[in-house]
Amino acid sequence: MKSAIKIIVIVILSLFTNNAWAGYEVRGKCGSSSIFYAEGELSKEPCSDQVVYEVIPEENKVIRKAVISSAGGLQADNSEYIIVYDNPSETIRRKNKTIQQHIIKAFGKVALFGGFEMLVIGDDFIMTVKSASNYFTIYFYNRQR
Numbered sequence: 001m002k003s004a005i006k007i008i009v010i011v012i013l014s015l016f017t018n019n020a021w022a023g024y025e026v027r028g029k030c031g032s033s034s035i036f037y038a039e040g041e042l043s044k045e046p047c048s049d050q051v052v053y054e055v056i057p058e059e060n061k062v063i064r065k066a067v068i069s070s071a072g073g074l075q076a077d078n079s080e081y082i083i084v085y086d087n088p089s090e091t092i093r094r095k096n097k098t099i100q101q102h103i104i105k106a107f108g109k110v111a112l113f114g115g116f117e118m119l120v121i122g123d124d125f126i127m128t129v130k131s132a133s134n135y136f137t138i139y140f141y142n143r144q145r
Contacts, residue, residue, distance in 0.1 A: 029048075029144055063078060064079040081117070115130050125140065
């Protein structure tokens, strides 16, 4: 009887431990506008997109699960990014003061026009910079809880 209880306890603990390392979801909503740069011209464009990422630190990767656009609706996605930097206590400047945030930086190839994207995830923001064959886009998202 005691060994059966021990086995049940071990199974339950292993389930909780495995779930703790399963990664976590990060959601963001575009702040107000995106920046588009092509052929020497810079323009701001309205933005109301939302993004959903899964951060999996133990595998050193981030997966973009979806982009929700007001123009095109839900676009399922599985773009993968490699985590190149993960600092749980980075000092950043914001409005003339310094604050501590957990910062993750990741880099990945996105399908659109052979582009590459750099992703920065903070405690209260997500920023992406995408480079394709002849243009750059910059998006700033407010983290959603």
